Amino acid sequence: MWRFLIKRAGLALVTLLCVSVILFAVAQVLPGDVGRAILGPWATEVQVRALDHQLGVDRPLYERYWTWLSDFLRGNWGESYLLRRPVDALVLDRLKNSLILGAFALCLIVPTSIWLGVVAALSYGKWLDRCISIAGLSLIALPEFVTGIIVLAIFAVELGWLPASAHVPGLNPLSWFRQLLLPSIPLMFVLFGYISRMARAGTVESLRSNYVRTAILKGLPRRTVIWTHVLRNSLLPTITVISVQTGYLVGGLVVTETLFNYPGIGKLVLDSAIGHDLPVLQATVLLVAILYMVLALAADLLYTLLNPRIRLSA
Amino acid sequence: MVVGSPTAREPGGSADPPVEQASGRSQRAKALVLALLGSWTFVVGAAILAFWIVDALIWRILVPYDPEAFASATLQAPSLAHWFGTDDLGRDVFSRVLAGAATTLTVAPAATALGVVGGILVGLFTGFYRGIADDIIMRIVDSLLAFPLIIIAVLVISILGPSVTNVILVIGIVFTPIVARTVRAAVLAEREREYVSAARLLGNSGPYIMFAEILPNITGPVAVEVTIRLGYAIFTSATLSFLALGIQQPSPDWGLTISIGRAYLQIAPWEVLFPAAALATLIVAVNLVADALRQVLEE
Numbered sequence: 309m310w311r312f313l314i315k316r317a318g319l320a321l322v323t324l325l326c327v328s329v330i331l332f333a334v335a336q337v338l339p340g341d342v343g344r345a346i347l348g349p350w351a352t353e354v355q356v357r358a359l360d361h362q363l364g365v366d367r368p369l370y371e372r373y374w375t376w377l378s379d380f381l382r383g384n385w386g387e388s389y390l391l392r393r394p395v396d397a398l399v400l401d402r403l404k405n406s407l408i409l410g411a412f413a414l415c416l417i418v419p420t421s422i423w424l425g426v427v428a429a430l431s432y433g434k435w436l437d438r439c440i441s442i443a444g445l446s447l448i449a450l451p452e453f454v455t456g457i458i459v460l461a462i463f464a465v466e467l468g469w470l471p472a473s474a475h476v477p478g479l480n481p482l483s484w485f486r487q488l489l490l491p492s493i494p495l496m497f498v499l500f501g502y503i504s505r506m507a508r509a510g511t512v513e514s515l516r517s518n519y520v521r522t523a524i525l526k527g528l529p530r531r532t533v534i535w536t537h538v539l540r541n542s543l544l545p546t547i548t549v550i551s552v553q554t555g556y557l558v559g560g561l562v563v564t565e566t567l568f569n570y571p572g573i574g575k576l577v578l579d580s581a582i583g584h585d586l587p588v589l590q591a592t593v594l595l596v597a598i599l600y601m602v603l604a605l606a607a608d609l610l611y612t613l614l615n616p617r618i619r620l621s622a
Numbered sequence: 623m624v625v626g627s628p629t630a631r632e633p634g635g636s637a638d639p640p641v642e643q644a645s646g647r648s649q650r651a652k653a654l655v656l657a658l659l660g661s662w663t664f665v666v667g668a669a670i671l672a673f674w675i676v677d678a679l680i681w682r683i684l685v686p687y688d689p690e691a692f693a694s695a696t697l698q699a700p701s702l703a704h705w706f707g708t709d710d711l712g713r714d715v716f717s718r719v720l721a722g723a724a725t726t727l728t729v730a731p732a733a734t735a736l737g738v739v740g741g742i743l744v745g746l747f748t749g750f751y752r753g754i755a756d757d758i759i760m761r762i763v764d765s766l767l768a769f770p771l772i773i774i775a776v777l778v779i780s781i782l783g784p785s786v787t788n789v790i791l792v793i794g795i796v797f798t799p800i801v802a803r804t805v806r807a808a809v810l811a812e813r814e815r816e817y818v819s820a821a822r823l824l825g826n827s828g829p830y831i832m833f834a835e836i837l838p839n840i841t842g843p844v845a846v847e848v849t850i851r852l853g854y855a856i857f858t859s860a861t862l863s864f865l866a867l868g869i870q871q872p873s874p875d876w877g878l879t880i881s882i883g884r885a886y887l888q889i890a891p892w893e894v895l896f897p898a899a900a901l902a903t904l905i906v907a908v909n910l911v912a913d914a915l916r917q918v919l920e921e
Binding site for chain 1: 778861909
């Protein structure tokens with residue numbers, strides 16, 4: 309089991325290193341002339357050169373890559389070109405906001421989707437199953453901005469129940485719902501499709517298995533069979549899907565945060581890419597990659613801990 | 623994320639004796655069409671998809687107004703003269719919704735085609751020859767899949783600049799390794815079968831076996847992958863238009879219209895709701911077709 313996890317961690321590190329090289333390469337092409345981009349078209353050539361030198365963008369590539377990576381690892385993420393603020397405070401603050409939004413969406417949708425997925429599997433082939441499956445299939449497919457704009461039109465404009473642009477909520481749980489419910493709906497729709505589909509497939513499979521048939525034949529009540537025999541096994545693949553989809557969340561956040569004007573990391577990626585704000589862009593995307601890898605590893609660990617077949621082999 | 627099953631193979635496959643192959647193939651095709659027509663998800667999806675494809679081709683005949691002509695009657699609510707109302711520049715929303723299908727149904731299929739052709743080539747070669755190239759490419763696929771497509775697209779398009787060509791390129795290139803993975807998995811299963819060894823013994827060249835022998839036998843999983851990718855391509859290209867990284871004004875593209883119209887959501891919700899509904903029906907239709915196709919081919 310440990311060998312498996314160490315191997316996965318090694319692979320994750322290699323992937324991260326690849327991401328950092330790609331990101332660095334992108335950052336080299338992206339700005340064209342950094343000094344010129346910051347100072348504008350009317351600055352003199354001498355001023356541009358001086359700024360380039362001050363920012364260190366006139367040194368050889370490998371040296372800059374190394375400086376950048378070691379600085380990043382030491383927590384020295386530089387200063388935003390546009391906002392003239394330290395990158396670490398900015399990015400971490402935005403990350404915190406996005407984690408609040410993402411966690412809110414996950415907390416609401418994971419139990420709901422698992423529940424509906426299991427319900428669909430228990431009524432396999434009936435109309436309830438069809439409805440849940442078709443709803444999931446359609447909701448996965450809809451872009452976040454389409455569902456987002458529709459809920460905005462209904463709940464913020466037409467009914468006026470919730471604000472049209474979201475702010476970071478305070479400590480009051482009521483304000484969480486008020487601020488986060490609308491922007492998290494588009495995310496929840498997509499997640500619902502994936503998670504409920506996995507929960508349904510897992511449940512259908514374990515319902516057909518021999519051990520469940522044995523449990524039913526030996527006269528156990530239906531409730532006991534479902535809770536102790538079916539759910540335990542059917543939820544295993546669901547865990548993997550949740551971790552993969554948490555990675556997706558970051559992509560979804562770019563769109564929802566833009567639509568709802570929520571100050572999170574997704575909006576930061578878009579704004580810094582459009583504004584060619586390299587230090588911010590690099591730090592944000594690398595952080596997202598690290599976060600994603602950690603989540604994937606956590607899911608692997610959880611999966612091995614919960615699955616005796618993997619835990620006890622090796 | 624990958625919904626299509628890479629192990630799905632054409633029913634019957636290559637097990638048929640060669641003499642009956644021609645009639646067997648047409649019979650299989652007939653059975654396939656019948657099974658698809660019997661699935662209501664396929665019929666509904668295909669009908670909606672066909673509607674939008676026809677509309678994308680002949681919208682010039684269908685529109686009551688020029689979708690790009692300004693008028694003084696701005697932000698009018700839906701009426702008999704303007705079924706879906708008018709937008710902030712007085713343009714007829716109904717005409718713009720009809721005309722908007724064309725861009726989506728050009729960009730997404732083009733990107734899908736690029737990804738599928740690239741993916742088939744890479745998948746066939748890596749699956750057939752294996753070796754170091756195979757390992758390296760699969761690592762690249764893993765790290766690509768580790769990243770939300772939207773973030774990659776935002777990065778690349780902010781370098782290259784927003785344009786239709788760049789949207790097609792970035793989606794197609796990201797799709798290539800994903801399609802390659804599905805194709806590779808199918809090739810790995812096929813290459814162990816007798817007809818491939820027979821073709822080898824006959825002295826056929828590697829490329830000939832790949833394209834003439836293996837490729838026709840993996841059309842099932844490839845077809846499923848194509849429809850799934852088409853859904854994602856519409857999703858992604860529309861999202862990029864919405865983020866102002868794709869098609870630019872004054873195109874009636876749905877994603878772009880929603881991005882601009884959301885400023886008027888309070889006073890003229892029809893300006894965004896109709897394009898949003900149009901996009902929703904198109905995407906759901908493609909996914910219904912993909913799901914039906916997958917189910918029919920797996921059975």
